[in-house]
Amino acid sequence: MRNITGSPVENEDFFDRPQELARLQRELSNAANLRINAPRRVGKTSLVLRLCEVCMTQSWAAVYLNVEDSADELSFAEKLLDGLHHAGLHPDSISRCAVLFRIARQALGGLKVGAGIDLEMGEVDDPDHSTLGRALESVFRKIEADKRRVLIVIDEMPELLLAMTHQEQGQQRVRRFLHWLRALRQTYRHHIRWVFLGSIGLEGFVEERNLGKTINDLTPFILDALSxxxxxxxxxxxxxxxxxxxxxxxxxxxxxxxxxxxxxxxxxxxxxxxxxxxxxxxxxxxxxxxxxxLRPENLSQFDTWRQRLEEQFSPPDAALAKTMLSLLARHTEGRTRDQLLHAIMAAQPQSEASRIDDQLGRLAIILQRDGYLMESGGSLAFRSFLLREYWLRRRP
Ligand SMILES: Nc1ncnc2c1ncn2[C@@H]1O[C@H](COP(=O)(O)OP(=O)(O)O)[C@@H](O)[C@H]1O
Ligand SMILES: [Mg+2]
The missing domain is CATH 1.10.8 (Helicase, Ruva Protein; domain 3)
Structure with a gap:
């Protein structure tokens, strides 16, 4: 096991987590599709890469996709197709689809995929391939008919969704895309299993947009730190x-x-x-x-934890989250919600206490879910000593 401190670890570098792997396998054998709920750096990617390996030894086909850099539905579809192809699944229908996608990509030129998953595939006689969504479905139909078990892991899914929301007709496309994916999982459910993971909570993302039901078929899988x-x-x-x-x-x-x-x-x-x-x-x-x-050069590796707040939250939420973290960084033993409210109101007496209290409650849940904070004995505190020290030294 080498001393690797950033990228996902594989093979000999992976410290075995037999209990977590057994839990994952049990879920898959119970026909569950999963979303892994864990903050960044818990080891999600490494664990699912190992899961893919284990499944492959049991004659599954396994596809791992990181969609962090995908900008839209078409690039998601291209990546998925590529992954399926590499896993050795149905080269014929996949190649056909890939050609369609290439033509669609060229026809679009530099334009964004405004129509999303309903993007028309151009001059095709076959209604099976009339839209981006249908073309992909045709591939899934064939894979399902093949009866080979397939594991599809989608990493950094919320990143893609978040990027889409900033684009043309973003909200609407995200909604359509999530509904379409859910229908895909339900329709081709006998041999195809899905695992979604990401460093921004998928559930937080969908809840904020009232899209909870698009992922309610996914079983949450909690991955914790080591014992x-x-x-x-x-x-x-x-x-x-x-x-x-x-x-x-x-x-x-x-x-x-x-x-x-x-x-x-x-x-x-x-x-x-x-x-x-x-x-x-x-x-x-x-x-x-x-x-x-704890030297400044080393602490910069925690910068993403700070940057994420701005990416993930609205400006007022990001500001309050930072205030909470700055207050908590000064108290190793943590602070109750009342103590936090008190301190915040003392610093900004013009604010409305009940509104701040609501916002505090909501942010406390998200910050716990994302691994910044934990609650014990009624107090909120930093989960990680390192992150707390970082926050103390690098106040935003
Ligand atoms: N099973 C493991 N064995 C050894 N190191 C690990 C393991 N899991 C995670 N790590 C450490 O955590 C880092 C991040 O792992 P990664 O799987 O990318 O986490 P995540 O996907 O949750 O952000 C790795 O670079 C490594 O330092
Ligand atoms: Mg990861």
Whole structure:
């Protein structure tokens, strides 16, 4: 297991999560389609990549797509088709569809796909291929008829939806697209399983737009941090495989200080230990590593957590979320909602308390769901020691 601190990990670099994999497989064998609810950096992509591998050894076809860079329905369709093709599924109907998409793309030129999933495919006699949606359905019909089990994983789906909302007729297209996808899942449900994941919560996105029912057939799958025992084994292996053994006491200390043992955070601390020149892992070198980790250059890796707030929220929500996080960063033990409200009202007495309180409640839920905060004993607090330190040092 190498010390990787950013990209998804595969093969030998993947620290096995047998319980999570077994849970995923159980869901799939119960015919569930899933949405994985977990904040960024919990290890979602790595886990589903491993799931794809496991399924392939059991003669499934598995398709993994990251649609983060897809701009619209047509590019989603192109990517999906490409993925199915690479998984060795129905080359004939897929190639036919791919040709249609290419022609459609050329006909559009630089134009955006205003018609979305209902985009007309041009001069086709076959009603099966009259629109983008129908052309894709024809491929799914053939795959389903083939009776081979297929797993389709769509990563960063909410990113695509969010990008679409900013485009021409965006809201309407997102609605149509989500309804269409749901119908696709329901119609071809015997052999095709879907897993959706993303670092912005899909459910948050649809709830805000009153589109909850377009994903209510997806079973939520909660992926948490490692248990203390797993975190301990993780650190032991990371040390042993990278020539810096971590004694039990040091492993316990790392887990305690990290607070929420995400694989990513453990990797980051280990990286800091090596990077700060540790020859042996003891309390002194660990102290040095944490100081090292919290240097401004290193903290910039948490910038995305701040940027996401602006991307995800309306300006007033983003502003209040930042205020909440800045207040909470100063209190390791956390703050109750009343304490937060009090502090906010003291800073902006012109605001209406009941409105701020509503907004606080709503944001508290989303910030917990997205992994910023956790609630314990009635108080809200940062989930991650590292993120809290980041927030303290880099106030927006
Ligand atoms: N099973 C694992 N074994 C080792 N490292 C992991 C594992 N899962 C996650 N990581 C660490 O977390 C980082 C992010 O993983 P990734 O799967 O991309 O998370 P997500 O998709 O949830 O953002 C990886 O670069 C690695 O440092
Ligand atoms: Mg990911």
């Amino acid at each position: 203390p025992q797993e975190a301990d084994a993780f650190l032991e292996k990371l040390g042993a495989d990278n020539n810096l053994n971590l004694p039990p006491k040091i492993r316990t200390e790392i887990i305690r200080r990290v607070g929420w043992p995400l694989p990513h955070h453990l990797q980051v601390v280990f990286h800091a230990l090596v990077d700060s020149g540790a020859i042996v892992a003891d309390s002194t070198s660990l102290e040095k590593a944490f100081t090292w980790l």
